[in-house]
Amino acid sequence: MAPDQVLVINAGNNFDFLSPLIKIDAPAIMKMLAASGVDIIGVGPFEIGLGQEQGEDFLKHLVTHTPINMVLSNGPGCLPYVRLNRNGYRVLVVSVIDPDILKRYHLKYEISDPVKALHRILGSIRHDLAIAVIHAPMD
Secondary structure, eight states, rough: OGGOOOOOOOOHOOOOOOOTHHHHHHHHHHHHHHTOOOOOEOOHHHHHHHHHHOOOHHHHHHHSSOEEEEEEETSSSSOOOOEEEEETEEEEEEEEHHHHHHHHOOOOOOOOOHHHHHHHHHHHHHEEEEEEEEOOOOO
Protein backbone atom coordinates (compact mmCIF):
# COMPACT_ATOMS: atom_id res chain seq x y z
CA MET A 1 0.00 0.00 0.00
CA ALA A 2 1.07 3.53 -0.67
CA PRO A 3 1.70 5.75 2.40
CA ASP A 4 -1.36 7.87 1.62
CA GLN A 5 -3.57 4.77 1.88
CA VAL A 6 -2.58 3.95 5.45
CA LEU A 7 -3.65 5.62 8.68
CA VAL A 8 -2.53 4.09 11.97
CA ILE A 9 -4.62 5.11 14.98
CA ASN A 10 -3.81 4.09 18.53
CA ALA A 11 -6.84 4.08 20.84
CA GLY A 12 -4.92 5.39 23.85
CA ASN A 13 -4.43 4.04 27.36
CA ASN A 14 -0.77 3.43 26.64
CA PHE A 15 0.60 4.19 30.10
CA ASP A 16 0.42 2.63 33.54
CA PHE A 17 0.26 6.08 35.09
CA LEU A 18 0.66 4.71 38.64
CA SER A 19 3.88 2.83 37.87
CA PRO A 20 6.93 4.09 39.78
CA LEU A 21 8.91 3.78 36.52
CA ILE A 22 6.50 5.72 34.32
CA LYS A 23 8.82 8.72 33.87
CA ILE A 24 11.27 6.34 32.21
CA ASP A 25 8.68 4.17 30.48
CA ALA A 26 6.47 6.88 28.97
CA PRO A 27 9.09 8.47 26.66
CA ALA A 28 10.18 4.99 25.53
CA ILE A 29 6.57 4.01 24.82
CA MET A 30 6.02 7.17 22.75
CA LYS A 31 9.21 6.53 20.77
CA MET A 32 8.15 2.95 20.14
CA LEU A 33 4.68 4.03 18.96
CA ALA A 34 6.20 6.64 16.63
CA ALA A 35 8.70 4.13 15.25
CA SER A 36 5.89 1.65 14.60
CA GLY A 37 4.10 4.18 12.40
CA VAL A 38 1.33 5.42 14.67
CA ASP A 39 -0.10 8.66 13.25
CA ILE A 40 -2.66 9.52 15.93
CA ILE A 41 -3.40 8.63 19.54
CA GLY A 42 -6.98 8.96 20.72
CA VAL A 43 -6.32 10.16 24.26
CA GLY A 44 -7.76 7.90 26.92
CA PRO A 45 -8.05 8.05 30.69
CA PHE A 46 -4.55 6.65 31.21
CA GLU A 47 -3.02 9.57 29.30
CA ILE A 48 -5.12 11.91 31.44
CA GLY A 49 -3.91 10.03 34.52
CA LEU A 50 -0.31 10.42 33.40
CA GLY A 51 -0.77 14.18 33.26
CA GLN A 52 -2.49 14.21 36.64
CA GLU A 53 0.04 11.98 38.42
CA GLN A 54 3.24 13.27 36.79
CA GLY A 55 2.14 16.82 36.06
CA GLU A 56 0.77 18.52 32.98
CA ASP A 57 4.25 19.68 32.00
CA PHE A 58 5.43 16.06 31.78
CA LEU A 59 2.54 15.15 29.48
CA LYS A 60 3.03 18.30 27.36
CA HIS A 61 6.71 17.44 26.99
CA LEU A 62 5.79 13.97 25.72
CA VAL A 63 3.26 15.42 23.30
CA THR A 64 5.64 18.04 21.87
CA HIS A 65 8.59 15.67 21.49
CA THR A 66 6.90 13.08 19.29
CA PRO A 67 5.51 13.26 15.75
CA ILE A 68 2.31 11.54 16.90
CA ASN A 69 -0.82 13.71 17.04
CA MET A 70 -2.67 13.32 20.35
CA VAL A 71 -6.38 14.00 19.93
CA LEU A 72 -8.98 14.79 22.57
CA SER A 73 -12.06 16.52 21.23
CA ASN A 74 -13.76 17.32 24.53
CA GLY A 75 -10.89 18.46 26.72
CA PRO A 76 -7.98 20.90 26.82
CA GLY A 77 -4.31 20.24 26.18
CA CYS A 78 -4.50 18.18 22.99
CA LEU A 79 -5.64 18.65 19.42
CA PRO A 80 -9.45 18.62 19.15
CA TYR A 81 -9.24 16.75 15.84
CA VAL A 82 -6.88 15.81 13.04
CA ARG A 83 -7.85 15.94 9.38
CA LEU A 84 -5.58 14.17 6.94
CA ASN A 85 -5.72 13.47 3.25
CA ARG A 86 -5.57 9.76 2.56
CA ASN A 87 -5.93 8.39 -0.94
CA GLY A 88 -7.79 11.53 -2.05
CA TYR A 89 -10.19 11.53 0.91
CA ARG A 90 -10.39 13.99 3.79
CA VAL A 91 -10.27 11.78 6.88
CA LEU A 92 -11.30 13.41 10.14
CA VAL A 93 -10.19 11.74 13.37
CA VAL A 94 -11.76 12.72 16.69
CA SER A 95 -11.56 11.28 20.19
CA VAL A 96 -13.78 11.76 23.23
CA ILE A 97 -13.87 10.58 26.82
CA ASP A 98 -17.08 10.15 28.78
CA PRO A 99 -16.88 11.79 32.24
CA ASP A 100 -18.01 8.53 33.86
CA ILE A 101 -14.82 6.80 32.69
CA LEU A 102 -12.69 9.42 34.42
CA LYS A 103 -14.70 8.96 37.62
CA ARG A 104 -13.92 5.22 37.56
CA TYR A 105 -10.22 6.03 37.78
CA HIS A 106 -10.73 8.90 40.26
CA LEU A 107 -9.32 11.38 37.74
CA LYS A 108 -10.15 15.06 37.85
CA TYR A 109 -9.96 16.66 34.42
CA GLU A 110 -12.17 19.30 32.89
CA ILE A 111 -13.95 17.82 29.90
CA SER A 112 -17.08 18.88 28.08
CA ASP A 113 -20.01 16.76 26.99
CA PRO A 114 -18.63 14.20 24.51
CA VAL A 115 -21.76 14.05 22.33
CA LYS A 116 -21.89 17.83 21.95
CA ALA A 117 -18.17 17.93 21.15
CA LEU A 118 -18.62 15.31 18.41
CA HIS A 119 -21.60 17.13 16.92
CA ARG A 120 -19.74 20.46 16.95
CA ILE A 121 -16.62 19.12 15.23
CA LEU A 122 -18.33 16.77 12.78
CA GLY A 123 -20.74 19.55 11.81
CA SER A 124 -18.09 22.21 11.26
CA ILE A 125 -15.08 20.45 9.71
CA ARG A 126 -15.41 19.27 6.12
CA HIS A 127 -14.59 15.59 5.72
CA ASP A 128 -15.33 12.55 3.57
CA LEU A 129 -14.79 10.00 6.33
CA ALA A 130 -14.89 10.44 10.11
CA ILE A 131 -13.27 8.10 12.62
CA ALA A 132 -14.07 8.48 16.32
CA VAL A 133 -12.14 6.96 19.19
CA ILE A 134 -14.58 6.80 22.09
CA HIS A 135 -13.76 6.01 25.71
CA ALA A 136 -17.12 5.41 27.36
CA PRO A 137 -19.03 2.81 29.35
CA MET A 138 -20.63 0.11 27.21
CA ASP A 139 -24.10 1.42 27.99
